Amino acid sequence: MKIFDVHTHVFPEKIAAAALSHLQQKSYDIPVYTAGTGASLLQKASEAGYSGWLNCPVVTNPRQMRSVNDWAAEWNVWPHLSLGGIHPDAEDADRELYRIQELGLLGVKFHPEYQEFQPLEKRMERFWSICEKLSLPVLIHAGQDIGFQGSRRSRPADFAELSRRHPALVIICAHLGGWREWDEVERCLVGQRVFLDTSFAQMYMQDQTQFKRIIVNHGSEKILYGTDSPWRNLYDGVAEIVALGLSHDQQENIFWRNAERIFPLPKQ
Numbered sequence: 001m002k003i004f005d006v007h008t009h010v011f012p013e014k015i016a017a018a019a020l021s022h023l024q025q026k027s028y029d030i031p032v033y034t035a036g037t038g039a040s041l042l043q044k045a046s047e048a049g050y051s052g053w054l055n056c057p058v059v060t061n062p063r064q065m066r067s068v069n070d071w072a073a074e075w076n077v078w079p080h081l082s083l084g085g086i087h088p089d090a091e092d093a094d095r096e097l098y099r100i101q102e103l104g105l106l107g108v109k110f111h112p113e114y115q116e117f118q119p120l121e122k123r124m125e126r127f128w129s130i131c132e133k134l135s136l137p138v139l140i141h142a143g144q145d146i147g148f149q150g151s152r153r154s155r156p157a158d159f160a161e162l163s164r165r166h167p168a169l170v171i172i173c174a175h176l177g178g179w180r181e182w183d184e185v186e187r188c189l190v191g192q193r194v195f196l197d198t199s200f201a202q203m204y205m206q207d208q209t210q211f212k213r214i215i216v217n218h219g220s221e222k223i224l225y226g227t228d229s230p231w232r233n234l235y236d237g238v239a240e241i242v243a244l245g246l247s248h249d250q251q252e253n254i255f256w257r258n259a260e261r262i263f264p265l266p267k268q
Helices: 016-026 040-047 062-074 092-105 121-133 156-165 182-189 212-218 235-241 247-261
Strands: 004-010 052-055 080-082 108-110 136-139 171-173 196-197
Touching: 004 247, 016 171, 040 080, 062 092, 092 121, 121 136, 156 171, 156 182, 182 212, 196 212
Parallel strands: 004 052, 052 080, 108 136, 136 171, 171 196
Antiparallel strands: none
16 A cells, blocks of 8 residues: 655754754654654655655744755655745745745645744735645644643634635645644534644544544545654554554545645656
């Protein structure tokens, strides 16, 4: 079965070690499973039988926005594809969305905590509208973040409303719709017109039946496989989906077909 991971993170070689160390300290020393570089992920993902994967760069500083996208575009070649990123506070963020499309990057990563915004803020409206106009999928960190204890800049209900306001926008909510907000995901987001990725979720759920329940009730045709590598062992990520006992057709949706509908994956 082909496997495409829609949620991974890599860093430029010269800063990868320092970036991982900083993020580990910020996130209570969670373990890492790659060296944080493209080469390391290529090795680990190939060993685990992945067909391809998607880098999701988080632009944490407005001044770094263009350089992050230039760097991502340099190696945005199968099997290591990449989204682009903007920072909402950058003066030329609107124009950068057009440049992301011109660079051939596959969509845009947003992170409410690191970028200090709420999805339904008025200032964010123009970004969603441009992405909708350009058919740029958006992958958004959803729910709490392990590095921002107590902060909740995004809620599952926000994404349900965002999908209603922008019906043509492809919205991918990371962490199964809202990290540590899964009860609200079931109440407000399951069944809505959004995709959910499976990254960094199952092992943090107090109710271990909830992972499968959300996937089944939302529909396997709207679930995307993701790990949040380097924060997740690539073998374990696959195993947690296989262990659900879903049909072969449902598994193919999650591991490959849904990503193929959104992104220009090779026909194999």
